[in-house]
Amino acid sequence: MDSNYSKFKTVCRILKENSFDKSKLIPILQAVQEEYKYLPKEILVFIALSLNTSPAGVYGVATFFSHFTLKHKGRHIIKICDGIACHVKKSNSLINALKNKLGLKEAEYSTKDVFFTIETVSCLGACGLAPVFLIDEDIYGQMTPDKAVELIDKIME
Numbered sequence: 001m002d003s004n005y006s007k008f009k010t011v012c013r014i015l016k017e018n019s020f021d022k023s024k025l026i027p028i029l030q031a032v033q034e035e036y037k038y039l040p041k042e043i044l045v046f047i048a049l050s051l052n053t054s055p056a057g058v059y060g061v062a063t064f065f066s067h068f069t070l071k072h073k074g075r076h077i078i079k080i081c082d083g084i085a086c087h088v089k090k091s092n093s094l095i096n097a098l099k100n101k102l103g104l105k106e107a108e109y110s111t112k113d114v115f116f117t118i119e120t121v122s123c124l125g126a127c128g129l130a131p132v133f134l135i136d137e138d139i140y141g142q143m144t145p146d147k148a149v150e151l152i153d154k155i156m157e
Helices: 003-017 022-036 041-050 055-064 084-088 091-102 145-156
Strands: 076-081 116-121 133-135 138-140
Touching (some): 022 055, 076 091, 091 116, 091 145, 133 145, 138 145
């Protein structure tokens, strides 16, 4: 079966579950992102045509909300806090250590195999644990660059 067919078959199922109702664009985009971990541009156009609305309108909604992403994210998402408490406790050294470990250059945020994605966030609300980061849904506090690299090694095993 053609992979493009199965990609659009999944979107068709999501559109059908939402009755092809353009007022349900946000739940549709949430379901698509849940499925693909991001919103592929060709899917946004397909959604727009299927809902009989403009691709610019769908793109506008997809880019307005920070919840949505147009970039493919890795299997494991690392969110490094760079809020005031974490920044003061050298969150930059965590970012640099993880980027070096994963072989990411300055502008890259996902590994080439799309296994890891690193994101810097403004605050995770765990200032007492600074410096802190999340890997998927698990929080790790009072991290050092060495502890962070050890954790990545365990995940890669």
